[in-house]
Amino acid sequence: MAEPIVEVRNLRKTYGPKVAVDDVSFAVERGEIFGILGPNGAGKTTTVETLAGLRQADGGTVRVRGVDTQRDPAAVRDVLGVQLQEAALHDKITVSEALNLFAGFYADPADPDELLAMLDLTPHADRRFAKLSGGQKQRLSIALALIGNPEIAILDELTTGLDPQARRTTWELVERVRATGVTILLVTHFMEEAERLCDRLVIIDAGNVVAEGTPQELIDGLEGGRTVVVRFAPQDVERGRRELAVLADRDAEVEGVAPVDGSDTEIAVTGTRRVLFSLVPALAAADLVPDDVRTVTRSLEDVFLAHTGRAYLPGADDAGAPTDTTLITEGARS
Structure with a gap:
């Protein structure tokens, strides 16, 4: 079997007395959409930010293409694109200006015009960031995560705050991105989103993996009536x-x-x-x-209930985890 493109083993991360990630392990195969599903506060964002080298783990190992991102985060910046929970750009920057600015961070960037077309942003290329709708901002954040021609894209809570139609449109865009060969790590607390998009996934609760497999395997594996x-x-x-x-x-x-x-x-x-x-x-x-x-x-909600003994309810964000919503792509860091 080929080496996983992403491998996380026994990851642990704390913020003072708060254990955000306790013991998380999973492996991602090249070319798949891999989901990290769980209620807000479960440790999902902390997991992927540690994976991307944005946070320092307290234990465990994280490898991207065989590289330990904790020891050498710069070695994977050109192959890893990150879209964090909120897009934060200057209000007056236009869509086209943002893409061209971020393209300058990379030695071999994608064609901004091609990304605009793929993500249905061409009609909005000259629109300022402050004038974009929520769905347009999310599409721009995907474009910025892809501008460096990454092999892997981390999409964190991609559709939070979007209306149902915008959410489904965004799902179609994610599938379109995967069709170009990009491996996607999708972080979400939406059960329907995970069932629709993910080839495989882990369900995380309180910093631990409670289930892993394809959505259908997890649902079919439920015992009971x-x-x-x-x-x-x-x-x-x-x-x-x-x-x-x-x-x-x-x-x-x-x-x-x-x-x-x-x-x-x-x-x-x-x-x-x-x-x-x-x-x-x-x-x-x-x-x-x-x-x-x-x-x-039956659904992934039933899987969550079976493994945790409680209903699936969204909660607060990752408690104790400081956030940096101004960073949209990993390669943008100096």
Whole structure:
């Protein structure tokens, strides 16, 4: 197997008494979108900033293309592009000026005009930073992270604050960037974003990796039951409840029957993985034809709950971690 392009082993980082990253390990293969998913405050940003050589680790090893970024961060600056949580540029600088300025930091930069076109920024090339929308600022920050022709791009909380349409547009741009051959580390607290974009991911909670794999592997690996929601016509609801209650009493595959909150016609049937196989014949035997039957889709939120014992809730930012939102690309540092 080829050597991972990024390898993190037993990473630890503290800020005084606060342990931001306790014991984080993962490896990223060339050309994939690798997700670092977790609630705010879990240690995600600290992890990637340490990986990029922007912070000094207290323990563990971090390698990019085999180079220890803690010992020699300058050795990877030309192959690593970083988009931090917030873009901060001078209000009066235009999109084109910013790209050309950052291009000057590199020996072999990308073509600014090509980046403008790829990220749908050409119509805004002469617009000042202060006049850009949130989505346009995020696209500019991606462009600045890519201006050095990096092999790896770290995109940190890329779509925070964007409306749903702008978020989906940005997802399409990320996929477009990966298609050019760039390996992407995507830091996010959005479950849907991770499921949509990531080839593989780690879920981090309280500075520790609690799960790792492809989104589908993690979801498929969940043990426990399933839930099926049945919607009846109004005149069939009461008879449906009675028949399903009888089914729950006599069938080991069915564990519970309960009305769905906020609905007068829907009933949730919970049970084992085979609950649907018991439910459908029972409805047919009772001559009950539902208006709708749907299985409740499991998600990465269920994975988080299974591994931590609590619901997935966004919290505060990485506690104790000082931030530097003025830095958009690693190569921009002297």
